[in-house]
Amino acid sequence: MQYQLVAHMAAGLEALVARELKDLGYETRSENGKVYFQGDETAIATANVWLRTADRIKIVLGQFKATTFDDLFEGVKALPWDHYLPMDAAFPVAGRSVRSTLHSEPDVQSITKKAIVSKLSEVYHRRGRLPETGATYPLEVSILKDIATLTIDTTGSSLFKRGYRVAKGDAPLKENFAAALVMLTNWHPDMPFVDPTTGSGTLPIEAALIGHHIAPGLQRHFAFEDFRFIDPEILQKVKDDAMDAADWDVELDISGYDINQEMIEIAQENAKQAGLGNDISFKQLAVKDFKTDKPRGVIVANPPYGKRLGELEAARKLYREMGETYAPLTGWSKYILTADLGFEKAYGSKATKRRKLYNGALRTDYFQFWAQRAPKQK
Structure with missing residues (x-):
């Protein structure tokens, strides 16, 4: 029907x-x-x-x-x-x-x-x-x-509840919103992916699911499983086909960093629950200490917004550190989500593009700094 x-x-x-x-x-x-x-x-x-x-x-x-x-x-x-x-x-x-x-x-x-x-x-x-x-x-x-x-x-609990997140920190990104942030970038599975403020690891985990072509709903249940008019074998076949479609052979270069070691441990546990414990590198690292010799890649960040009283100054200090740290990475694209409209001034550069998004009920902007194009080979 x-x-x-x-x-x-x-x-x-x-x-x-x-x-x-x-x-x-x-x-x-x-x-x-x-x-x-x-x-x-x-x-x-x-x-x-x-x-x-x-x-x-x-x-x-x-x-x-x-x-x-x-x-x-x-x-x-x-x-x-x-x-x-x-x-x-x-x-x-x-x-x-x-x-x-x-x-x-x-x-x-x-x-x-x-x-x-x-x-x-x-x-x-x-x-x-x-x-x-x-x-x-x-x-x-x-x-x-x-x-x-x-x-x-037909869904029941919202689709953002993938089933892998066993722990989370303050103001975590919903899984489907994190996936959207990844999909709105120019990242491809053959490129390095870095989340410098990873928190509970949702962005790198969603990137790895995309990179391996893993269906996000494999681990969860749905309301329609109990509906009398839907044959339960249909869902099993869809999940079996999705398992067959996963590409485990692709090698991914995905990293998540956070200044808080406790959050790194949470992120590692969540990645393990998602079956991606060996696919993502999580490490304690401050934004200002990030260095790379890789010529091209993508950075996706959901840093603190500084919405609470007294936190805006600390958030803008972090934005300045991001601008200074990422400025030399001309071959990298950077995508940063924040509700602070003063972000570009603190970051020290005007975004290539801004996209309005809602993180829950909160209006945010996705500031996009596109990489310089690589020179054509002669």
């Missing part, structure tokens, strides 16, 4: 998710924070296992206009809930309403739930309450400008 599917992601990452889906063979249509595509049960499993930069994958059950609660009730009830939900299904309903006549989200949730119960009770000839003792089918009713959209979340 073909489904209307939608991938959700952080604002600013729509093009990356669309590119990932196109690489997987799906045609896409993008909106703010969403990329739509169509596919069968295998597509649901494939998107969940392979997408690096998305948050979750949902099945779109239906869309209709709803300006009254009667509209909402009848529109919800008309959908084929019995195709998706068995009689014992647990189906919590989350609700959102934005710029719509029906603005009370608790009432929207309640009416939606009642409509689904009414439909299933008729189909299954059930009197009284439905048991809801079976598998969980997370539902959402979202009303935007009076258009109601009903979805089932």
